[in-house]
Amino acid sequence: MLNLSTKNILKVTVPIMLGTFIQNIVLITDSILVNKLGTINFDAANNAGLLYVCFFMLLRGMGDGTQIQIAKEYGQNKLIDIKNTLSNSFLLQVILSSLIFIFLFYFKDDFLSAIVKSDEIRPKMALFLEYRSWGIFFASLQVSIVAFFIGVGKTRIIIVSTLLLALSNIFLDFGLIFGMFGLPEMGLRGAALASTIAEGITFVFLFINLLYHPDFKLFKFTLFKERIYTLKTNLLLKLSTPLMIRGFIALCTWFVFFSLIEQMGEIELESAHVVRNLFFLTFIPIFGFGSATRTYVAFYNGKKENHNIKKALKKLMMLSVMFYFVIFHGAVLYPKLMVRLITQNEIIVDISAQILNIVFWSMLLYAVVNVVYNAISALGKTMLSLLIETIAILLYLYSTYLVIIKWNWSIVNIWYVEFVYFITLGLLSVIYLRYYQKNTLKTE
Numbered sequence: 263m264l265n266l267s268t269k270n271i272l273k274v275t276v277p278i279m280l281g282t283f284i285q286n287i288v289l290i291t292d293s294i295l296v297n298k299l300g301t302i303n304f305d306a307a308n309n310a311g312l313l314y315v316c317f318f319m320l321l322r323g324m325g326d327g328t329q330i331q332i333a334k335e336y337g338q339n340k341l342i343d344i345k346n347t348l349s350n351s352f353l354l355q356v357i358l359s360s361l362i363f364i365f366l367f368y369f370k371d372d373f374l375s376a377i378v379k380s381d382e383i384r385p386k387m388a389l390f391l392e393y394r395s396w397g398i399f400f401a402s403l404q405v406s407i408v409a410f411f412i413g414v415g416k417t418r419i420i421i422v423s424t425l426l427l428a429l430s431n432i433f434l435d436f437g438l439i440f441g442m443f444g445l446p447e448m449g450l451r452g453a454a455l456a457s458t459i460a461e462g463i464t465f466v467f468l469f470i471n472l473l474y475h476p477d478f479k480l481f482k483f484t485l486f487k488e489r490i491y492t493l494k495t496n497l498l499l500k501l502s503t504p505l506m507i508r509g510f511i512a513l514c515t516w517f518v519f520f521s522l523i524e525q526m527g528e529i530e531l532e533s534a535h536v537v538r539n540l541f542f543l544t545f546i547p548i549f550g551f552g553s554a555t556r557t558y559v560a561f562y563n564g565k566k567e568n569h570n571i572k573k574a575l576k577k578l579m580m581l582s583v584m585f586y587f588v589i590f591h592g593a594v595l596y597p598k599l600m601v602r603l604i605t606q607n608e609i610i611v612d613i614s615a616q617i618l619n620i621v622f623w624s625m626l627l628y629a630v631v632n633v634v635y636n637a638i639s640a641l642g643k644t645m646l647s648l649l650i651e652t653i654a655i656l657l658y659l660y661s662t663y664l665v666i667i668k669w670n671w672s673i674v675n676i677w678y679v680e681f682v683y684f685i686t687l688g689l690l691s692v693i694y695l696r697y698y699q700k701n702t703l704k705t706e
Contacts, residue, residue: 266570268577271574271578271581273417274412274415274558275417275551275554278412278420278553279547279549279550281420281423281424282545282549283543284421284425288427291431291435292431292453293535294603295440295453297604301528302382302383303386303449304532305532306389306450307390307450307454308538309520309521309524309535310391310394311390311394312517312520313391314366314397316513316514316516316517317366317398318401318513319509320358320362320510321355321398321401322405323502323503323505323509324355324502324506325351325409326502326505326556327498327506327644328347328406328498329409329412329413329557330501330556331347331497331501332344332348332410332414333412333414334560334564336413336561337564337565343494344413346494347494351406351409351498352406355403356403358506359398359399359401359402359403363395366391366394366395366398367395371388380524386450390451394455394457394458397457397458400465407465407468408423408468412553412557413560415557415561419471423471427460427461427463434456434460435453437452438452438453501644503644504644504647505647508644508652511651519662520534520535522666533613533614533673534673536604537618537677540601541621544621546585546589548628548632551578551579555578555633556636556639558571558574559574559636559637559640560642578633579634582629582630583626586625586626593622594618594619594622598612601614601618613673616674617674620674624677624681624684627681628684631688634695635691638691638695641698650691651687653690654683657682657686658679661679
C-alpha cells in the first residue's frame, strides 16, 4: 500500500521520471539524426511528430482516467474491479486508436493542405505520418498497461520498458535513416518507422509482464477471459473523456502555436523546434510528479483519508520543484551548451538559448501548478479540470494571436505567452481546491 514518506513517494515517482528521461534522450537523439537530413526534413518530422502527439494525448487521457480509477479501487482494496477496469480500458483504446489511425492515414493530405503553408514541408509531413500512424495501435494499449502499473504504485517496470523503447528506437534510427546494420536506407521514412517498430516491441514486453509477472498474479488478470461491463465502460468514459479532450486540445493548441511560427520563417521554426525538444526535459519531473499526484490523491480519496491528500500535495509540490531545478538548471546556467546538443548553427543557438531562459521560469511555475491541477482530476472532477484547461487555453490562444499576428513580437518574446497559460491554470485550480478543502477536507 502507498504511504506518504518521501522514500515511498520517490519509489513511485523516480521510475516514472527515469522513464520520461529516457524518452527525452530518444527525442533528442531523433532530432540530432533527423537534423542531418536538412532543415526541411527536420521541420517536417517535428511538425508531423507534434501532430501525432496531439492524437496520442487522446489515448493518454484514457490512460489517465484508467490510472485514477485503478488507484481509487486499489485504495478500496477492490482487486477484481481493477482487472475489469483494465480490460474495459483495452477495449476503449482499440476503438479509439482505430479511429485515429483512419484519420492520420487516409485523411492526412487534405488536413495538411489546410494548415501547412510550406509546399516543401507539407509532403514531407505526409510521408512521415504514413509510417508513423501505425504506431498508434501499440501506443494505445501500452498507455493502459502503464496506467495500471502506476495506479497500483508498481512503477519499476516502466524503467525497463522505456529503456527497451529507447535502445530499440535509437538502433533502428541509425539503421533505417542511414542504412546501417544491414537495414535499408530510408531517410525521413526510416525515422518514422523506427519509432513505430520500437513502440511495438515495447508493447509486447509490457503485455508479457502484465500476464506473467509474479507481482501481478494478485489481480488475476487473464488474456481473453475478461468480461466487458457496460457500467464499467460508462464509468471509464465519464472519467476519461474530459481528460482525453483536455490533453488533445492542449497539444493541438501547441500545434497551432508552431503552425503560426512556421509562417514567420524557417529559422524561427527551427529555433522553436530545438527549444521544444529541450523543453521536454522539463516533463521529467513534471510528468513524474503529476502521475504520482493522480495515484496518491485517488488512492487516499478511495480510502476517505482526506487529511492525507493535503499532506501529499504539499510534499509532491516541494519535491517537484527540487527535481525541476536539478534537471533543468542548464536552461539558465548554460543554455547554449544545451542547444548545441542538437544544432551547431550559431544563429539557431543564439535564438534558442534566449528562449530557454524564458522557458525555464514559465516551466518552474508549471512544476507547482501541475501538482495542484492533477489533484482535481484525481478527485474525479475531470469535467471541471477540462473547464479550467479550456479557459486557460482560450486566454493562451488569444494572447498568441496578439503577440504573433497583431503585434509581431520576435521569436524570443512570443514565449512569454506561456505565463498566461500557467498562471490561469494555477489560479483556477487553487481556487477550486480551497473551495473543496473548505467544504469537504476536515482534519481527522
